Amino acid sequence: MTCPSLKMNWMMTNTTELREALDNVQRIAIATHVDPDPDAIGSATALGLALRAMGKDIVLLCDGPPSPRSWFLPLANEITTAVPSGFEPELLVALDSSDRERLGVAAAPLLEAGIPIINIDHHVTNLQYGSINIVNVESSATAELLVSLIDALGVEITLDIARCLMAGLVGDTRAFSTPSVTPKTFAIAARLVEVGVDIADIVDRVHTRMSFDQLRLWGLALADLHLQDGVIWVSVPQQGREMLGVNRLTENGLSSLLLNAKEACVSASFIEKDGGQIEISFRARPGYNVADIALSLGGGGHALASGCTIAGPLDQAVHDVVYRLRKHVIKVSKSTGVS
Ligand SMILES: [Mn+2]
CATH class of the missing domain: 3.10.310.30 (Diaminopimelate Epimerase; Chain A, domain 1)
Structure with a gap:
């Protein structure tokens, strides 16, 4: 049995650390896992938009192109397999990846360089490999977990950010049909719909359409x-x-x-x-x-x-x-x- 108040404090400690870590840097790499699914891409693009809104310089890293199911998302076209020369990230945010290896060769040079890592994930298999670990296995998707973090950063959830997050939610929950869906999942989905997300369109793009x-x-x-x-x-x-x-x-x-x-x-x-x-x-x-x-x-x-x-x-x-x-x-x- 987990104690709700303790859990809340734990989250707050981690979000405070997150805020401080981000405040102290300008150039941030965001990496997600190999064979990226809509939660990987949706989380990376949502956080990318949020950090850009904070005035940060970002690079989005992932091995291989996003699947066609995620191409429609804002920033998806900026995802790259290597840090561009001349851009020296001071911090790596790893998303939806249970261990360092799953970040692939795209993030490998940064891992070798030993820059601080913020590990944000919801997998029960997460190995807590970050300098800061924000891992909540009760979240149905990393995108679900990100909503409270973006709130904590004081960034407004725009329609673009909301579409990215909804793609992640819809992807990992198979359109809200998995046992991982909780009342919180629906509360967050409701917020995203209030911002203007067309949920039917996202479900169609993420799940139904097939070549x-x-x-x-x-x-x-x-x-x-x-x-x-x-x-x-x-x-x-x-x-x-x-x-x-x-x-x-x-x-x-x-x-x-x-x-x-x-x-x-x-x-x-x-x-x-x-x-x-x-x-x-x-x-x-x-x-x-x-x-x-x-x-x-x-x-x-x-x-x-x-x-x-x-x-x-x-x-x-x-x-x-x-x-x-x-x-x-x-x-x-x-x-x-x-x-
Ligand atoms: Mn996920």
Whole structure:
């Protein structure tokens, strides 16, 4: 049982530290995790806009381009994979990233240089790697957590900032349909709608719209669907993508789709990337936990949604990971009678 008043004080201490840390610097790097989702991009762009409103010079760092689901956000076109020469950040704000490695090569030189880090996140797997850690696992998204921080910085939540934050909320909560949604999530969403955010438009852009190529890729994956001991999975070899002419991987909601099968307790999609690395996305029904397995494989996430990237070959990766998932499902089903 957590004590609400203690928690409030803890947050206030951290936001005071945050304010002081930001007051003392001019050039700030904002970094988010590799394979960025709408919460990663929405949080980075929202904080970028807020810090710019405070008169700070910023650079937004991320490995790889934002997914097409986030391209529409203000500042998304400023996200870069390296600090521009001549810009020397004095502080690094890490967003939505459970550990330093997930910040990718974009932030690596700054981590090596040892500049102070402000770690803002909501993942239960967060390793508290910052000089200041603002980690609240009760927030449904990093974007949700950011609202009180932006308030504490005295920055007005403009329509642009609100759209970025809503994209993060809608992304991580699958349009307010996950168990992580709380009354606070709705209170924050209501505030953003009051500022003028068109929630239907954001949900459409973040969740519903899909390219024709992505649907074709799903078709290929679903043609080879497996289910064993409550574990459902698909794998897409690089060759298959080439055959379809789908070279650029967009983030995949495939693992969420798989969990629609009523026989499934956990799902996994394995996608072979260019270069042979295997990108794995996990989803679980309540009662199961795919955070631990992702973490043990060098990834991160939440109990019900996580991911990682591991070495190939694809067949071996599928074999090893499915075996571990089956063991987990069998163990949980035995201990709880869940089926
Ligand atoms: Mn998130």
